[in-house]
Amino acid sequence: MNVGIVGTESSHVDHVVRYFNAEHRAGDARVVAVAEATRDVGVSTVVDRADDLLGMVDAVIVADRDGRQHARQAIPFLRAGVPVFVDKPLAASVADAEAIVGAAQQSDTPVTSFSALRWHPRLRELTGQPTAVVTTGPVDPASSYAGVFFYGIHPVELALILAPGPVSDVHVRRVSGAIVATATVGRVAVCVQMVEKVVPFHVLLTTGTSVTAVELPLGPDYLHPGLDAFLDMVRTGKPPVSYEDLLRPVSFLAAVDTAL
CATH class of the missing domain: 3.30.360.10 (Dihydrodipicolinate Reductase; domain 2)
Structure with a gap:
């Protein structure tokens, strides 16, 4: 499985790359490319825009720290049938959160997001x-x-x-x-x-x-159970968190x- 990451500023990206590429906790799954990078995270293939990863990866982790960017970054992958994990928060508005979930439902492609x-x-x-x-x-x-x-x-x-x-x-x-x-x-x-x-x-x-x-x-490994859940979603097509429960925290915030 080839995994892509969008956004590298968050320290969570270091955990993700260690999980996949250094410690091989996901078998043969690897982070093969990153987009919209702000720093070197040890992945050799770097592209400019999120949607440049289309055709290169089987699943995507949107790790941009700014939830206002997440809908723009995640929706093209969902429409293309690529499962997505959006690192917290799912979005910074109810409209964006609903747009992400709507794209997942329309394409029958799973998406998830959660606090570790x-x-x-x-x-x-x-x-x-x-x-x-x-x-x-x-x-x-x-x-x-x-x-x-x-x-x-x-x-x-x-x-x-x-x-x-x-x-x-x-x-x-x-x-x-x-x-x-x-x-x-x-x-x-x-x-x-x-x-x-x-x-x-x-x-x-x-x-x-x-x-x-x-x-x-x-x-030190607090992100790993969530990454396990993400991988299980990619393999089974079943999101670990209901879409209703993706929307409730965004609405509250x-x-x-x-x-x-």
Whole structure:
């Protein structure tokens, strides 16, 4: 399998190239080319535009840090029948996220996107029917990579993994050094705390009988379970995350962005 990468600025690209090309964790699958490169990541074939990879690769990872670019970069591959993994966030607007999912559905070509924290092993400790979920993580609302979308996707997606169902109106408060967003999701009270400095990722789950808190430290191979899921999608054609669950975090963050 020949894999292409679009965008190289993110440190995630180093993990991807190590996974495929250095440690051969995906068998004979290799990253063979990159597009829209801003630095050398050890892949010899470099092309200018994302769609220059068409015909060269069997699957694509869109790794551009700016979610505002993702629809432009991903949709041509989906229309051409090439499976795509869009590194977080899927997009920086509901319209772009819906356009990506729509292209996947129209061409019957799978697409996925997720925070690497979705696969964190400590999430298995959170069991029982939740009544409330509180997640915490860093954010930079002034980020040049679409503001709250860049890091805010992590605590938002964590909350929505644990709280299935429709999202009510999102209420946003700006407090000293943090953005606090609350909503009712299905029957679960959700609170997402986005802190404007580097803090650990943290989840607090309340059920009718217990309260469980876990911190989610990132090890050196934290991206690898997600890459395993991406490869399984390419081989089976089945996305690991439902398209509804691709759209919910973008919609939540769009509400936060609008409120700010």
